[in-house]
Amino acid sequence: MTPDASLHDAPQLIGLSVALGIGLLVGAERERRKREGPDRQAAGIRTFALASVAAAVAHLLAGPWMLALVVLLVGIGAWVAYASAQRKRRAADHDPGTTTEVALILTTLLGGLAMRDATLAAGLAALMALLLFSRQGLHHLVLRVLSEQEMRDILVFAGVALILWPLSPDRYLGPFDALNPQALVRLLVLVMGINAIGYVAVRALGPQQGLPLAGFAAGFISSTATIHAMGQRGRRQPDLLGPAVAGAILSSVATFFQLALVLWALHPPLLQSLAGPLMAGTAAAVLYALPFLFRDSGKLALDGQSPPGQAFDLKAALGFALIMAAVLVVSAGLNAWLGQAGLLVGAAVAGLADAHANAASAATLVVNAKLALDDARMPVLVGLSSNALMKALVAWRSGGAPFARRIVPGLALVLAALWLGVWLG
Numbered sequence: 001m002t003p004d005a006s007l008h009d010a011p012q013l014i015g016l017s018v019a020l021g022i023g024l025l026v027g028a029e030r031e032r033r034k035r036e037g038p039d040r041q042a043a044g045i046r047t048f049a050l051a052s053v054a055a056a057v058a059h060l061l062a063g064p065w066m067l068a069l070v071v072l073l074v075g076i077g078a079w080v081a082y083a084s085a086q087r088k089r090r091a092a093d094h095d096p097g098t099t100t101e102v103a104l105i106l107t108t109l110l111g112g113l114a115m116r117d118a119t120l121a122a123g124l125a126a127l128m129a130l131l132l133f134s135r136q137g138l139h140h141l142v143l144r145v146l147s148e149q150e151m152r153d154i155l156v157f158a159g160v161a162l163i164l165w166p167l168s169p170d171r172y173l174g175p176f177d178a179l180n181p182q183a184l185v186r187l188l189v190l191v192m193g194i195n196a197i198g199y200v201a202v203r204a205l206g207p208q209q210g211l212p213l214a215g216f217a218a219g220f221i222s223s224t225a226t227i228h229a230m231g232q233r234g235r236r237q238p239d240l241l242g243p244a245v246a247g248a249i250l251s252s253v254a255t256f257f258q259l260a261l262v263l264w265a266l267h268p269p270l271l272q273s274l275a276g277p278l279m280a281g282t283a284a285a286v287l288y289a290l291p292f293l294f295r296d297s298g299k300l301a302l303d304g305q306s307p308p309g310q311a312f313d314l315k316a317a318l319g320f321a322l323i324m325a326a327v328l329v330v331s332a333g334l335n336a337w338l339g340q341a342g343l344l345v346g347a348a349v350a351g352l353a354d355a356h357a358n359a360a361s362a363a364t365l366v367v368n369a370k371l372a373l374d375d376a377r378m379p380v381l382v383g384l385s386s387n388a389l390m391k392a393l394v395a396w397r398s399g400g401a402p403f404a405r406r407i408v409p410g411l412a413l414v415l416a417a418l419w420l421g422v423w424l425g
Contacts, residue, residue, distance in 0.1 A: 015060070015115040015116075016053065016114075018114040019112075020052065021125075022122065023048045023049030023052030025129050026103060027045035027047065027048025027107075029133050030048060051070075051104060051108045054070050055067055055110075055111035058112065060115055064112075071108050071112070078105060079101070110125050156314060157192050157193070160188060165185045169181050180364065187266075190262065212246040212289070212292075215244075215248055215249075215251050216250035220257070227395050228394050228395075231248070231398030231400075231403045231407075238402070241406070244399070244403070245289075246290075246292035249285050249411075249414075252411070253285050253286060255355060259384075262359050262363070263359055266360060266363035266364060270376055270380075274377055274380060281418040292406070355383050359383070362376040381419065385418075388412075392404065
């Protein structure tokens with residue numbers, strides 16, 4: 001064999017080797033699941049290895065048509081094995097399931113894929129083996145850990161992330177060409193994902209962990225709503241006022257994290273430009289919260305309350321996307337008519353409702369070449385400032401003067417740190 005021929009055959013040898021490895025990997029996991037005695041399942045490590053290599057050889061010799069024939073034959077064999085197991089089920093009270101049969105067909109397909117893209121096939125095989133091996137853990141998670149509402153939330157999130165997002169057009173539409181449907185859906189997915197992370201954090205902490213940590217975690221869902229809830233708790237139970245203030249202030253830290261993720265998703269250079277002010281605001285919030293964090297007890301119980309019933313509020317997430325869309329159109333219009341002064345007016349108004357929408361709109365305007373990077377920082381900071389004003393009003397309304405007297409200075413300190421970070425930058 002000449003050197004050129006060996007180099008030519010190398011990808012084929014790699015593909016065949018990967019196909020064999022796929023069959024052995026998945027087959028080894030299935031071999032451990034086979035029952036003993038008359039209920040023993042048909043397919044094991046040898047069957048999976050042979051099926052995967054057969055698919056690779058078929059693709060090598062005759063291409064997709066021969067591969068399809070091999071997959072068909074394996075599928076027929078799997079169906080016969082399942083039908084036989086079903087007949088035995090009538091005599092013995094157990095459900096054989098179809099996992100092994102489906103895994104055998106998929107392993108056959110991956111064996112054929114190995115001849116075209118060995119890396120992708122190997123990765124999918126490893127993922128499938130891990131999924132099969134995690135059977136008990138997954139069953140326990142679905143049947144014992146997750147509630148029906150949480151399963152519904154997972155399905156809704158998967159539908160938006162895996163169906164709506166890829167199908168959304170990736171081009172600028174609408175008035176002033178300010179709206180990109182795919183960017184809007186991407187933000188919707190981001191908000192839902194962040195809210196779900198916050199929910200998981202609250203649930204993992206449990207009802208006995210304390211208001212400060214719960215307030216920080218709940219801040220990923222809504223910092224303003226968290227301040228409202230902490231204010232009510234402080235009003236009802238004055239002895240919990242210190243931890244409630246700490247939780248309320250720490251929820252603003254979550255706001256900065258969310259804003260940073262939004263900027264990173266849409267336009268990382270804008271995040272780099274605002275990194276200094278955001279870190280300064282975060283440090284100020286943490287330092288202000290520390291005395292309240294340790295004043296009473298950081299582990300006071302939450303009165304036995306359960307965590308929120310939903311991982312995220314789809315209506316709230318859609319509302320955020322609509323607010324962002326409106327801010328994009330209004331900001332683009334004001335920017336076109338009045339220049340940067342109009343943009344700042346729109347940012348101040350929108351910030352009363354949501355601080356992240358301004359960041360998203362500013363980043364999108366920069367991406368669309370409608371706003372310079374240096375000019376995009378100001379709308380974000382103006383939105384954060386007006387949002388802090390709204391939080392102060394909410395704190396006064398929900399917790400009264402004792403709560404507001406402790407919250408407002410913290411919000412003012414955070415804003416001062418933000419603007420100081422801009423000035424020093």
